[in-house]
Amino acid sequence: MLSNEYIQKKLVDKFGEAVFQFSEPYGMLTFEADKENNLKVLTFLKEDPELMFTYLNDETVVHYPDAKGKELAVVYLLQNIYAGIRVRFKVYTDIQKPDVFTATSLFETANWLEREAYDFFGVNFVGHPNLIRIMNVEEMDYHPLRKEFPLEDQTRIDKDDDMFGR
């Protein structure tokens, strides 16, 4: 029976110290690894005959502006659809050099998800076949979902936000 403890044990047996920070928020096993090892961990999770995490559910980025050196967290959500188990895998990267290896060689799902992550956060996925902006215009030179970017267009002079406190 595949359980969170068994998955954790297999990962620690295979990678030792390279996977760390195991936790189980609301029942989902969550762990981290360094960004150099992300493809190795994903390949192991996908191809191991007992784990069989062959389905990439989601891939997104979270921006923590206060954690210096580890501002952008790429979060993979993997799923074993036969056993119905989900696992969350996080990789942190520095905002000055946001290079992360791409997962498109393993999962086709990652193609547009990584383009969206690049578009909104600026994470550069090394090896991606077509890393250009997907939702915004190509001429845009900032990354909107980062925390320092304000919600509204600052060039408007007709709206008074002091009274309504957004």
Next chain:
Amino acid sequence: MNQKQKQNIQLPEGSLGKQTSTLNLGPTHPATHGVFQNILEMDGERIIDAVPTVGFIHRAFEKIAEHRAYYQITPLTDRLNYCSSPINNMGWHMTVEKLIGANLPKRVDYMRVIIMELARIADHLVCNSVIGVDTGAFSGFIYVFEFRELIYEIFEEVCGSRLTTNIGRIGGFERNFTDIVFQKLDHFLKTFPKAMEEFETLFNRNRIFMERTIGVGGIEAERALNYGFTGPNLRATGIDYDIRTAHPYSSYQDFDFSVPVGTTGDLYDRFLVRNAEIWESVSLIKQALQKMKDLDPSVFHADIPDFYLPEKEDVYTKMEALIYHFKIVMGETDIPVGEVYHSVEGGNGELGFYLISDGGRSPYRLHFRRPCFIYYQAYPEIIKGSMLSDAVITMSSLNLIAGELDA
């Protein structure tokens, strides 16, 4: 897939021309349901390559959600898959309830099942009748839209709106189901099956429809899983993955229903899978109404005063209710810190909500796992080598809703 597109590709011997011609199936097109742009390289009528462009209806939901309180995010989720917006609303409420650890009474779960299955019927009716319209058969569309109107009237009785419903609250519903709701449900359940059978006799064994759709727009199960398909598109390829059975929520484990599955994953299978799901939804609504008969009819929300607004009469007369009202609206409630992921079976598959909370009034990060965005990546691979008219009906059979794609 998705390489930089080569324009004017040299064609091999025996083709109609020497180079491909470029056709812009542009964002405003009457045949693409929603704003989708595809730049096609064509050899006569046959498609050699396709590059889709998305983002024409991007409304920055994830950024807005970081500045809104939890109960203010529900109208944003309405506008994801706007053909079945109650499902999006319920998914969001369940995510927050998972974060705060709320337990709901059974009656609330059954009421939610009724509303979600009605929304699923509405979504599949739109998709299937529009496949009919795209292949040239307009009458089916007219027959079933009368029943979509009945569904909208039921939503209007419960929450006041028809399309973008903002239905329910964190912890239940805003008001109990009135007698009029039950009358309308009974009327719907009496009259809809006959119309659905008429709709099926129009299409299921229709020679022209079958020739148009069998073998068109297919995808294999392995490729579909690699692309992250979920929902009726994945079940048409033969894999029976349904969130309602794999990760049950809202008491779906109490119900008796089966998950219809296709074989080849082509257009005809998707059409039949959606029809079968409509019948399963009708059966689920009947079971839910039956189960609700034994339960206390005055219960319509959970007892979580920190998140569920108290009744207005109490706010004006009782002190605790006034304090709770103030705390909820001004954002002074203690929200747990943590990250949670919850998914529901939407009209198109697994609609997931990844919520990271830092204890403040608004989420720290909210990400929607949108099924349409993920499986639209497979569209160029599906239509490569097919005719333009097949590409159009493939797009409508994938049930692409622009609002969910861009969010």
